[in-house]
Amino acid sequence: MRTLLVWLAGALSLAGSSQAALASGWNMPVGVTDLSREIYNLHMTIFWICVVIGVIVFAVMFYSLIRYRHAKGAKAANFHENTTVEVIWTAIPLLILVGMAVPATATLKKMYDTSDAELDVMVTGQQWRWHYEYLGEDVAFTSNMSTPRAQIRGDEPFGENYLLEVDQPLVLPINRKVRFLFTADDVIHAWWVPDFAVKQDTIPGFINENWVRINEPGIYRGQCAELCGRDHAFMPIVVHAMEEDDFDTWLAERKEAAAEEALGVEREWQKEELMERGEAVYASICASCHQPDGEGSPPAFPALAGNQRMLEDREWHTNVIIDGVSGTAMPAFRSTLNPVELAAVVTYTRNAWGNDTGSEVQPSTIAQRLGQ
Amino acid sequence: MWTVIKSVLAAFFGVQKEQQRREDFEQGRPGAFIVTGLVMAAFLVGILAFVAILVSR
Numbered sequence A: 001m002r003t004l005l006v007w008l009a010g011a012l013s014l015a016g017s018s019q020a021a022l023a024s025g026w027n028m029p030v031g032v033t034d035l036s037r038e039i040y041n042l043h044m045t046i047f048w049i050c051v052v053i054g055v056i057v058f059a060v061m062f063y064s065l066i067r068y069r070h071a072k073g074a075k076a077a078n079f080h081e082n083t084t085v086e087v088i089w090t091a092i093p094l095l096i097l098v099g100m101a102v103p104a105t106a107t108l109k110k111m112y113d114t115s116d117a118e119l120d121v122m123v124t125g126q127q128w129r130w131h132y133e134y135l136g137e138d139v140a141f142t143s144n145m146s147t148p149r150a151q152i153r154g155d156e157p158f159g160e161n162y163l164l165e166v167d168q169p170l171v172l173p174i175n176r177k178v179r180f181l182f183t184a185d186d187v188i189h190a191w192w193v194p195d196f197a198v199k200q201d202t203i204p205g206f207i208n209e210n211w212v213r214i215n216e217p218g219i220y221r222g223q224c225a226e227l228c229g230r231d232h233a234f235m236p237i238v239v240h241a242m243e244e245d246d247f248d249t250w251l252a253e254r255k256e257a258a259a260e261e262a263l264g265v266e267r268e269w270q271k272e273e274l275m276e277r278g279e280a281v282y283a284s285i286c287a288s289c290h291q292p293d294g295e296g297s298p299p300a301f302p303a304l305a306g307n308q309r310m311l312e313d314r315e316w317h318t319n320v321i322i323d324g325v326s327g328t329a330m331p332a333f334r335s336t337l338n339p340v341e342l343a344a345v346v347t348y349t350r351n352a353w354g355n356d357t358g359s360e361v362q363p364s365t366i367a368q369r370l371g372q
Numbered sequence B: 001m002w003t004v005i006k007s008v009l010a011a012f013f014g015v016q017k018e019q020q021r022r023e024d025f026e027q028g029r030p031g032a033f034i035v036t037g038l039v040m041a042a043f044l045v046g047i048l049a050f051v052a053i054l055v056s057r
């Protein structure tokens, strides 16, 4: 009996140190939404149920091992069955499991309730970046990892947010219910932000839903949580949660910029403008596979520098970027890039790294090709 | 009939008295146990579905 008490005391001192475990980062975070807090509490409740069961089971086991050891002349009881004991050891786990299922189901129901959202964001996973679209707001952009390759290669010291930083974070308002619609363009990815307790698979051809209502402004980071290919580790998530007013201002600015961009489709672009824009698009979208110097990494990602077929056939080159090439790693960019970006990147790849075709493509031509 | 139902319930739960088991094997007909088992399994599924519908409303 004394052994049992020692074990229980040990368990209690463990309980006291769970706060320390939280601070050390070993535990899951409490997070910044009501639901993430609830999930955390559920996790801790079930954890402590398991601890109590473990302590009792091991206490009884060690007590029996020591108290009734052979050296003290204990004789084994030789009986075959005891229905009462069997009923008890079946009924108790049944009750514990049902008891755990009740709060778990209640929380799960809340997680699935995406009704009455004030903002819808479409999240699309791509090899290897995230694309965000604010539905009904005409605002969409791609979010790429911004950690310099030199840090990854080890030529430079690691930055503060090594592999957890992006060029354009997802911007969300606090205190508003935001619904996410998750899908993917190529393979299965998973959008995981621990502080929101959201980890949702993004599956090509399917739409998964989840939601958040963030309580505190801040910057929250996450990662792709489903092995999705070579650069799986290089598609982080950064969410910038803003005060509602700040968010409205940000969204209005982005809408204006998008409208301006739409006007850009109509006008004639200078080749230099296209090259400059194309270089930026190439760096954020294409360079991860075809490399910054256009040399690619054959055979999966062919070289673009000196690519004969591409240089001779502008039409084919344009189509490959718009529609992708089925059966290869080349995705279609018709919905990810707008006509200006498409025209710019076609022009850039036809004239960079010694590809001096001198030929260019105008955004208006692309818009026609897209049937817009 | 009642003993058959009790034995099927014991099988669902996973615990049966050795004496009852022996009696079932000596006196019972397999067909009765199989039919009762299927009917009661359907019942169990129905009850679980009902609980799930109740909870998800």
Ligand SMILES: [Cu+2]
Pocket: A125, A126, A128, A188, A189, A190, A224, A225, A226, A227, A228, A232, A235
């Ligand atoms: Cu991924």
